Amino acid sequence: MSYDLILGDRAYSSWSLRGWLLFEAFAIAVKTRYVQFHDASVAEQLTAHAPAQTVPTLVTPEGAVIGDSLAIAEELATRHPDAGIWPSNPLARATARSLAAEMHSGFGALRNDCPMNLRCAYSSYAAPDAVQADTFRIDTIWNHALNRFGGPWLCGGYSAADAFYAPVAARIAGYGLAMSGAAQAYVDRHLADPAFRRWRAMAIVEGPDLARYARGHDQTDWSGPPPRLAQAVRSGPSENATALIPASLSPISWKRTGGSSVSATPSAATKPWPTPMPGRNS
């Protein structure tokens, strides 16, 4: 028995990125499955995992269904006390929990106006006051933590707090939001993080572009390091376990090619991408 983690479209699902990082960044083994945002609704694709309705959803080895990223972080921290999900230092740990919780419950203007889209970056986005207020607050709490614990991550070493802010960093970069020097350096650290780059490489090649996440702003180059080379291929061996798309039971597997590069490998049996379904923002 192993952990079974159900995720959404890598390009758009910010909560899925958080859930995935909670395993990937802390070297906790997990089997991943994907729902497809363009397919049936997320809730319909999760009917086998009641009462889950959103991604990420974690099914524990005992069969408990955890449908919330913060609960996933806390459960993993309890089960894997040496993984470093929260800092061991009490002051840093309390701060990391506070930072993650504020992200989990806040920054609604930023989340609504700037949906995560790892496939593009914008140069002409003009942030309304409410978004500027969110980024000012984010800048403030990041600087507070970075100054107090000395970096390089928010509370010293990489912790769940950083996993929670990785998609925020992607939004700040993708929409060209102005930050102070230390906060921008923290954004850049996320963009260069190997785990983030692996996720983004697969986000670029897997699944269709979804119109509901597109914005009409002028586009520019992604500001982080270039994505690891990736290529969508229709056949070929996979390096890791085959996952199942719940709605279709079509196999889809992920394949690394050429050293550190990553390819998404939908099987030949995978059905063509249908029309996007309406759903909530990431």
Ligand SMILES: N[C@@H](CCC(=O)N[C@@H](CS)C(=O)NCC(=O)O)C(=O)O
């Ligand atoms: N509170 C949840 C939020 C999860 C969430 O809203 N996920 C989105 C995708 S990023 C979702 O599944 N939305 C359902 C839909 O689009 O129908 C968490 O922390 O994980």
